[in-house]
Amino acid sequence: MSKSMKFQVLLCCSVFLFCGFSRYEKPKNTEGTVILKFNNLFNKEALDFEKAYTNAHGEKVKFTLLNYFISNIKLTKEDGSTYAVPQDSSYFLVKQSDPASKEITLNHIPSGKYSALTFTIGVDSLRNTMGIGSRTGALDVGATAKGMYWVWNSGYIFFKLEGTSPAAPEKQKNVFNYHIGGFGGYRSKTMNNIKTRTLAFKPVVVSNRKGPVIDINVEIDHFFDQVNPIKIAEKSSVMWGEFSTKISENYVSIFNLGNVSSK
Amino acid sequence: MTIKNNPKRLGVCLTISFGIWLVSCTLAGKETGPSGLFSVPEGFPEPVYNLAVNPVTEDGFQLGKKLFFDGRLSRDGTISCGECHNQAHSFTHHGHGFSHGIDGKEGFRNAQPIVNVAWQNSFFWDGGVFNLDLFAIAPIENPVEMDEKFPNVIEKLKKSEDYPKLFKKAFGTEEVTSERFLKALSQYMLSLVSANSRYDQYLAGKARLTETEMKGLALFKEKGCNTCHSGILFTDHSFRSNGLAAEYTGDLGRFRITENESDKNKFKVPTLRNIEVTYPYMHDGRFRNLEGVLEHYADGVQEVDNLDPALKKNPKPGIALTKEQQGQIIAFLKTLTDTEFLNNKRFSKF
Numbered sequence A: 001m002s003k004s005m006k007f008q009v010l011l012c013c014s015v016f017l018f019c020g021f022s023r024y025e026k027p028k029n030t031e032g033t034v035i036l037k038f039n040n041l042f043n044k045e046a047l048d049f050e051k052a053y054t055n056a057h058g059e060k061v062k063f064t065l066l067n068y069f070i071s072n073i074k075l076t077k078e079d080g081s082t083y084a085v086p087q088d089s090s091y092f093l094v095k096q097s098d099p100a101s102k103e104i105t106l107n108h109i110p111s112g113k114y115s116a117l118t119f120t121i122g123v124d125s126l127r128n129t130m131g132i133g134s135r136t137g138a139l140d141v142g143a144t145a146k147g148m149y150w151v152w153n154s155g156y157i158f159f160k161l162e163g164t165s166p167a168a169p170e171k172q173k174n175v176f177n178y179h180i181g182g183f184g185g186y187r188s189k190t191m192n193n194i195k196t197r198t199l200a201f202k203p204v205v206v207s208n209r210k211g212p213v214i215d216i217n218v219e220i221d222h223f224f225d226q227v228n229p230i231k232i233a234e235k236s237s238v239m240w241g242e243f244s245t246k247i248s249e250n251y252v253s254i255f256n257l258g259n260v261s262s263k
Numbered sequence B: 001m002t003i004k005n006n007p008k009r010l011g012v013c014l015t016i017s018f019g020i021w022l023v024s025c026t027l028a029g030k031e032t033g034p035s036g037l038f039s040v041p042e043g044f045p046e047p048v049y050n051l052a053v054n055p056v057t058e059d060g061f062q063l064g065k066k067l068f069f070d071g072r073l074s075r076d077g078t079i080s081c082g083e084c085h086n087q088a089h090s091f092t093h094h095g096h097g098f099s100h101g102i103d104g105k106e107g108f109r110n111a112q113p114i115v116n117v118a119w120q121n122s123f124f125w126d127g128g129v130f131n132l133d134l135f136a137i138a139p140i141e142n143p144v145e146m147d148e149k150f151p152n153v154i155e156k157l158k159k160s161e162d163y164p165k166l167f168k169k170a171f172g173t174e175e176v177t178s179e180r181f182l183k184a185l186s187q188y189m190l191s192l193v194s195a196n197s198r199y200d201q202y203l204a205g206k207a208r209l210t211e212t213e214m215k216g217l218a219l220f221k222e223k224g225c226n227t228c229h230s231g232i233l234f235t236d237h238s239f240r241s242n243g244l245a246a247e248y249t250g251d252l253g254r255f256r257i258t259e260n261e262s263d264k265n266k267f268k269v270p271t272l273r274n275i276e277v278t279y280p281y282m283h284d285g286r287f288r289n290l291e292g293v294l295e296h297y298a299d300g301v302q303e304v305d306n307l308d309p310a311l312k313k314n315p316k317p318g319i320a321l322t323k324e325q326q327g328q329i330i331a332f333l334k335t336l337t338d339t340e341f342l343n344n345k346r347f348s349k350f
Helices: A003-025 A220-224 A242-252 B007-032 B058-068 B137-141 B150-159 B163-171 B178-190 B198-203 B211-222 B290-300 B323-336 B339-343
Strands: A031-042 A060-077 A082-084 A091-095 A103-110 A112-121 A155-164 A175-181 A195-206 A212-219 A255-262
Touching: A031 A060, A031 A195, A031 A220, A060 A103, A082 A112, A112 A242, A155 A242, A175 A242, A195 A212, A195 A242, A195 A255, A212 A220, A220 A242, B058 B163, B058 B178, B137 B150, B150 B163, B150 B178, B163 B178, B198 B323, B211 B323, B290 B323
Parallel strands: A031 A212
Antiparallel strands: A031 A103, A060 A082, A060 A091, A060 A112, A060 A155, A112 A195, A155 A175, A212 A255
16 A cells, blocks of 8 residues: 555545544534423413313313324524424424423524424324334334324324213214324325424524523314314214315414513 | 555454355345245245345244234234134135124124235225235224234233243344334234145146136136236235125225225225135125125126226126136136145244
8 A cells, every 4th residue: 555545544534533523522502402382272271181161163072182293393594594303303292191292392403593483283194104113202103102093094193182072972972083194195195184384483593502492372272163163063073084184274273373482 | 554565464354354244144144034934936026015124034933923823912812813814714714704803893894814915015905004014003903803002012012021032032132112013023924925826836837727727717817807816916906896786884995095986896906816715705705605706797796886897898797707617717716725825834823
């Protein structure tokens, strides 16, 4: 090996080592944290499974379950550029019964001034078609995603709301359940209820010292009347079919911006 | 110091490279299965299943087989996969129109055989599941089959005495995960390859068919049975309506998944391999024997919505077949019985 070759090898090695280490030594002031807080509300108050409510159609309701997937989170800077949270760490299951699940911490967000947040309510179609090895964490059908997956018609349930109401049929023990999913199908086209929501806000700073807490109010009272009237007396059990699209049109716009504060 | 002027170092390098080569060979050998755990039979196409992400290994196969025959996968420990998928009947539920599950409850469709699934691109009569690895969760969670929650199964196995050790053998650590569970079951099911029927032996020039069977084979092609039951797998994997009267169960088949009007009354074209032993027939098991099936095609096809064009070629819907011809076709269909597969001890519980 000639001297110049030896030098090249040495140079390559040092560059490699430098790159390797620099990944860990990268000064942290180029990134920060953003916290998303999902507040499930009814008539502007925190949703409570113990309480009885009345919906816009005068139907008395009590809730027993509320779960939804939040995924593919994207943040938009003031200048219009966007940062997408890496796919593999961008799936979350929010459960009313699990307070910890309602707070999503996004780390490694590049510093800057951000003015909008975009997220999917549900699970994108690509992930819905991936192999079992790509279904970990919130998407693990054998653990966290319990009850949020259709086994007979492969696909995740995006939004699940259950409860009881005198308006629901007696033979159903007055139970109502809305299980909404549908990613568009794999080999044949099927229903697509994937919904994306963008919330804009006054620019907030993300840095290693400052990070916003973005409150997202999920107004469950308007689940029943936001766009389409959903009367329990008429539709008390929806799990697939055309009407599920009407429901997804409703719930996408009950995710609204609450407080945005800096920590 | 360079390799060139240092023979000792060259020796070390070569030894290491040889070592790596040796290890990679052993690993590769293990993955593809030295004992022929899964291989593509002569004349079969490339599998649809991606074996690269889940190569069949001996330990994975054994774990999958144990899971397949384990009642712990069901709510009350009584129903295993093997309960409704019986080897002697090409892994289907023999003799039952609708398959029976937990508490003797009846399902609404006839259990399908598990054979040559590596070539199958969708599962169930309506094709609701598109990946073998996602298939097993359905019977586990079906309230009339095994009626268990999949996460509970994983928890039960985690706490069991035997499984963590077997997961370690198959996947390297004792961790029981949904991915490993499903992949092990897939490994077992992938191994259920049937390709040694008398017809296969005939194709290979190792056996002869009788005159009646030969006539049946000719009719099978001439009458267009192979339009749908095509190729070496005896299915084109499509969804079609074969003119069964829908009132029988009200089951609309593929429509249930796509909600597309043009999919009403369509069901997956099943393979005909081992058809002799997979009775009863059709998605609802309405025909108890092959004579009933052939009579249907000859005489019973209804003009239902979306009836397949292949059955509308004659003035009368269906396939024009005399009684004698029906018998000849049945004789041919029986040459698709693979006794080696049906009796292979490797696949059996004990």
